Amino acid sequence: MPSAPPSPHRFDLAAIGAGLPVGSASGALEAAAATGAMVVTAPPGTGKTTLVPPLVANQAEGLTLVTQPRRVAVRAAARRLAQLDGSELGGPVGYTVRGQRQVGRSTRLEMLTPGVLLRRLLADPELPGVAAVVLDEVHERSLETDLLLGMLAEARQLREDLLVGAMSATLDAAAVAAVLEDAAIVEVPSALHELSVSYAPSPAPRLDARGITREYLDHLARTTARAQRAQDTDALVFVPGAREVDEVVARLQGLVGQEVEVLALHGRLPAAQQDRATGGRRPGEAPRIVVSTALAESSLTVPGVHLVVDAGLSREVRRDRGRDMSGLVTVSASRAAAEQRAGRAARQGPGAAVRVYAEADLAGMPAQAPPQITAADLTDAALWLACWGTPRGEGLPLLTPPPPAEITAAEATLQALGLVDAEGRPTPRGTRVARLPIGVREARALLDGAQRLPGRDAARLAAEVVAAISDDHRPSGADLPRLLQDLRAGRAPGTDRWRRERERLTSLAQQAVASRRPAAASAAPISAPSAAEQAGAVLALARPERIARRTGEGSRSYLLACGTRAALPEGSGLLGTPWLAVWEVQRAQGRAADGTGAVVRAAAPLDEQDALLAGEGLLREERTASLEGSTVRARKRRVLGAIELSSTPVAASAEDAVPAILTRVREKGLDALGMDEAATALRARLALVHRELGAPWPAMDEASLLADLGTWLAPQLSHRTTRLDRIDVLGGLRQLLPWPEAAELDQLVPPRLAVPSGNTARIDYPAPGAEDGRPVVAVKLQELFGLAETPRLVRGRVPVLFHLLSPARRPLAVTDDLRSFWGGPYREVRKEMRGRYPKHPWPEDPWTAQATARTTRRAGR
Incomplete structure (x- = not known):
């Protein structure tokens, strides 16, 4: 870490901020900085990234x-900034990104990515030599920036002199200030020039099942x-991804010829x-059209642009935890993003924005994009949080906490990788992996591969594989070994970029080996007889849960250790391979997925x-048992995750x-128990009490009972009853009765109701889940003479519903x-029934008549 020179360089703020709207807030910004924590909100084009x-x-x-x-x-x-300061890059102003660093002894201001800063913070939370940290574009809610905000809030408790700031074009300033413990807020007013917005919807749909359409x-x-011809100015075009950038660039070059320079930016x-696209047009050069992904949306100014053309689309991470898949999907951008993009045209003067969708579509866009922490694979984040001392993020001040299911699954993955222990604390290997400037899975594969692969070139081979999988290369037919051959021979796109990354990673791996603190000293060596299988071993070290075995002879389908099924593409060079190490798998339908619902996009033989x-x-031995008819059958199984390696029948115990x-019972439901009348009646009675009184009376719906089988049904099995038709279900349900409240059960919901005739009638209670169901008593009408008030159950909450019956x-x-009823409808019933049933009493006055279940003659005896 560079140290400050004896005579610190001072930046000429008047020169740097000349003409910038944010300059009018210099006094407020200096006062906020003096408090030790600040939040700055300023619209695009105000110059906050330049002056603050x-x-x-x-x-x-x-x-x-x-x-x-x-x-x-x-x-x-x-x-x-270096240009405005009149200094060389790497002097007072420097920068660090993955694989590149340009700083010197005189550097006072260092620009860097959140990932670089996060690893520095993990290496030493006190950040020696650092006086201030400013997080820009916090509104984008990237995972690393969200974590940094919480970590820096805690770092300030170690160093009260550390200034922490957060900047953004649009954010919930109060929420960010609260994370930083009541940071000072400075709001810079909008300074956009005049902006005209028009719409140019396409007659063809923007998206179909495969993504953005060619039309x-x-x-x-x-x-x-x-639009560029009409405006005669530099233009910035927003599309969702790198592939669309390249396709639009190719189309535009065919449309504008040599008159306009068309540049890609992703x-x-x-x-x-990238620097050519962001550097601005030089005097005498042709007008430019820069086609960019969202990276030019808020964190980057492309000089000279007065026209923005926006597709209104974004590429966002979506997580399918059930299939253990994460991927980028093309969706409508947020309204906030649409405003940010349009504002790029009016940063340096009047501008125009053309939205290539209907104006009505804007209203249907989400207000903001979701925070990345809610949708991303959290494996990397879980390790960083563990190394910070806040496993699962518990206790860390975060704008949005990680979803519990996702962070728990990520921690389980780290345990399988040997990077955290059972309590979620980092292992020594996990601490080492977290500090490497690469993803957690890739870093684990790089270090372990360098240690465990055969031969002197183990570190280089591991680096080659990791460089290929971490830089978005897409192997044809999912065949990663074939891609590696093409990259080595210089036949694949992006070869130069891959070679630079390979050398960087090789150096990191060799340093790990030479450090004599091996990441896998006690682990068995990998044999990997061929180069292709060595690549597979590296992938398997990165993603053991995606080790896969073919489901059958001649099949394209594979079962992954995580339980997902996926198919190799038709014609893949990997067809016929019994075992695969899968790096990437993607949801798919139809013939390509071979009925599995997913297709393998990158893999190697193993x-x-x-x-x-x-x-x-993921290896374990387990004993399983199942019910075949009325007989319990047991097996001893050895499995690798979901992959069954062996299965042997054993005597059931x-x-x-x-x-x-x-x-x-869980599979078939409660009907599998063949519940008798007594158990069914008790369940219905308890369901009504729970409906009316709630806890502690237990819920009796099927889902609740199935979820709690271990409490009420398992004790009835014990070592005696092993047949479904012999289980004492009634006794099991009684296990759920709350005490001492259970003593009141027969008062709340009696099984029978005493009627004026001296008899009792059965009460039929509504089935569990019947929200408006009523207890029903079916009884002869004559047995209720004289009863004026309808009985009510459950402490008077629920009236009985009488089904009044004829003598038949x-x-x-x-x-x-x-x-x-006695005062009205009874008269019609009497008129109709007394002729049909003359032997039974039908008095004119039911109030004073004696209730009876007998005929008139028998009642008179």
């Missing part, structure tokens, strides 16, 4: 670090070329091409023995019966208001 960092650096006694969310933005911001890209290119381009070594954390029967026990009337 040197302003903070002038007040800080030491190094000031400023994050930008993307590497291209880091370099562009550093280059711009829409044609329309987008034509619209851009037409994260996969070499730095020189030796079976190496599969067991790499997946040792009493302990096998309980889980087997419970499993059958046929229904005459249904009522829950006997007083009204």
Whole structure:
């Protein structure tokens, strides 16, 4: 870490901020910086990224670090500040991104990506030599920036002199200020020039099942070329991803010819091409059209742009935890993003924005994009949080906490990788992996591969594989070994970028080996007889849960250790391979997925023995039992995750019966128990009490009972009853009765109701889940003479619903208001029934008549 020079460089704020709207807030910004924590909100084009960092650096006694969310933005911001400062890049202003660093002894202001800063913070939370940290573009809610905000809030407790700032175009300033413990808030007013907005929807749909349509890209290119000619200015075009950038660039070059320079801008381009796109047009050069992904949306200014053409689409992470898949999907951008993009046209003067979608579509866009922490694979984040001392993020002040299911699954993955222990604390290997400037899975594969692969070139081979999988190369037919051959021979796109990354990773791996603190000293070596299988071993070390075995001879389908099924593409060079190490899998339908619902996009063959070594954390032996008819059958199984390696029948024990029967009941439902009348009646009675009174009376719906089988049903099995038709279900339900409240059960919901005739009638209670169900008593009408008030159950909450029967026990009337029945409908019933049943009493006055279940003659005896 560079140290501050004896005579600290001071930035000329008047020169740097000349003409910038944010300059009018200099006094407020300096006052906020003096408090030690600040939040700055300023619209795009106000110059916050240009002026605030040197302003903070002038007040800080030491190094000031400023994050930008993307590497291209880091370099562009550093280059711009150095130019305004009149100094060389790497002097007072420097930068650091993955694989590149340009700083010196005189550096006072260092631009860097959030990932670089996060690893520095993990290495030493006190950040020695650093006086201030400013997080820019916090509104983007990237995972790393969200974590940094919480970690820096805690770091300030170690160092009260550390200034922490957060900047954004649009954010919930109060929420961010609260994380930083009541930071000072400075709001810079909007300074956009006049902006005209128009709409040019496509006659063809923007998206179909496969993503953005070719017809829409044609329309987008034509619209851009037409608007650029009309405006005669530099233009910035927003599309969702690198593939669309390249396709639109190709279309535009065919439309505008040599009159306009068309440039691509996305994260996969070499730095020189990115810098060319963001550097602005030189005097005498042709007008330019820059086609960019969202990286130019807020964190980057492309000079000279007065026209923006926006497709209104974004590429966002979506997580399918059930299939253990994460991927980028193309969706409508947020309204906030649409405003940010349009505002790029009016940063440096009047501008125009053309939205290549209907105006009505804007209203249907989400207000904001979801925070990345809610949708991303949290494996990396879980390790960083563990190394910070806050496993699962518990206790860390975060704008949005990680979803519990996702962070728990991520921690389980880290345990399988040997990077955290059972309590979620980092292992020594986990601490080492977390600090490497690469993803957690890739870092684990790099270190373990360098240690465990055969031969002197183990570190280089591991680096080659990791460089290929971490840089978005897409192997044809999912065949990663074939891609590696093409990259080595220089036949694949992006070869130069891959070679640079390979050398960087090789150096990291060799340093790990030479350090004599091996990451896998006690682990068995990988045999991997062929180069292709060595690549597979590296993938398996990165993703043991995606070790896969073919489901059948001649099949394209594979079962992954995580339980997902996926198919190799038709014609893949990997067809016929018994074992695979899968890196990428994607949801798919139809023939391509071979009925599995997913297709393999990157994989390598794997030796079976190496599969067991790499997946040792998923290996286990288990005993399973199932009910076949009325007989419990048991087996001893050896599995690698979901992959069954062997299965042997063994004699069933009493302990096998309980889980087997419970499993059958969970699968088939409560009907599997053949519940008798007494158990059914008790369940219905308890359901009504729970409905009316709630806890502690237990819920009796099927889902609740199935979820709690271990409490009420398992004790009835014990070592005695192992047949479904012999289980004492009534006794099991009684296990759920709350005490001492259970003593009141027969008062709340009696099984029978005493009626005026001296008899009792059965009460039929509503089935569990019947929200408006009523307890029903079916009784002869004559047995209720004189009863005026309808009985009510459950402490008077629920009236009984009477089904009044004829002497032949046929229904005459249904009522829950006997007083009204005797006073009205009874007369019609009497008129109709006394001729049909003359031997039974039908008095004119039911109030004074004696209730009876007998005929008139028998009642008179």
